[in-house]
Amino acid sequence: MPELPEVQSVVNYFKPLLTQEKIHNITSPNGYEKVFDTHSILNINTATKGLCIDDVYRKGKYIVLDLSKGFLCIHLRMTGQLQMDMKQADSVKHCSFAIFFESGKSVYFKDYRKFGRLYYYKNLDILNDKLGVEPLSTEFTYEYLLQRVKRSSGMIKPFLLNQKHIAGLGNIYIDESLWLSKIHPKKISSSISKSKIKILSEVIPKILTQAIEFNGTTIINFSYGNQVSGDFKQFLNVFGKRGGPCPRCKSKLKKIFVCQRGTHYCSKCQKI
Incomplete structure (x- = not known):
């Protein structure tokens, strides 16, 4: 499972690519709707359509998309990967969700074992309650x-x-x-x-x-x-x-x- 350095590396790569993008819609190319942990695919689209990604950062092993209203959180679990496009060799059956933006950009979540999850939260209280101190913060002494x-x-x-x-x-x-x-x-x-x-x-x-x-x-x-x-x-x-x-x-x-x-x-x- 990707750990803190791996998740931070994903954030470092995608932050400049996704910041200030506005969400058009979210789909599940392989139809695996269990990837949407907190909302149905319909409700997560209702909650996020038109929202802007203000920032991208890491919290524990979660990738956090800080939206103009609420947060999309991604957990890679065992085999989850983000990529900006679908390669010719990629199989749709391994792509659990895709986010399409008003600019025409898109990001795909490829996950061979289907353990990864996408969450939408109005605030981060749930994560704050279950996660301890960040080991790279000044609080870790x-x-x-x-x-x-x-x-x-x-x-x-x-x-x-x-x-x-x-x-x-x-x-x-x-x-x-x-x-x-x-x-x-x-x-x-x-x-x-x-x-x-x-x-x-x-x-x-x-x-x-x-x-x-x-x-x-x-x-x-x-x-x-x-x-x-x-x-x-x-x-x-x-x-x-x-x-x-x-x-x-x-x-x-x-x-x-x-x-x-x-x-x-x-x-x-x-x-x-």
Whole structure:
């Protein structure tokens, strides 16, 4: 699933293309109307027709189209991709929704597994209520993380996956951040030392920022715009590298499952 750097890369690509565009209509080329999570296709058209996109930004793993009245929010989920046109090789059966603009421009949402969703909200209270602090904001500090982690009696990886604590983190960058901090993914959160929590609070925004600079990580089919892949995979230390040498101690990297998520770590560097 695309995580914060991937979603931010999509936003960076599409923001200049979509800002100030006025919505003409929204369709579902493949007829998969479950993609419209909050409204029927008729009602979402009624709510958005003629509205201008004032801004495009990210909130957690959501792409937010800030309209002149309300918000369209897009969640890519596993395989969702936005593109400005349909390529000759593209199949309509994979295009869950399309937004057409008064200027003649259009944007298409291609989604092989059909998990992605489009939402229309009058305000962002729903997202604000379920998302925690943004890890690239000034609100994300050592003190914030320390307070939250020390109150948790669960394992650290599920804690970091919980979007109510930190918005936008996911499997790839959690594994990388825990490796950099020498924290075992199954370590009980409240038992982690303050020194390691301090390191974790520093490496999370650092690695996210680095990944954004390379437009995220393409593992299977992520594209940040018009089928262009992210380039950060070459800088990953542990994720997807089971059986390879740990870049720090040369021990063999392992893969386990934590909360049904494939989890990569070094058993020598990351003691439980």
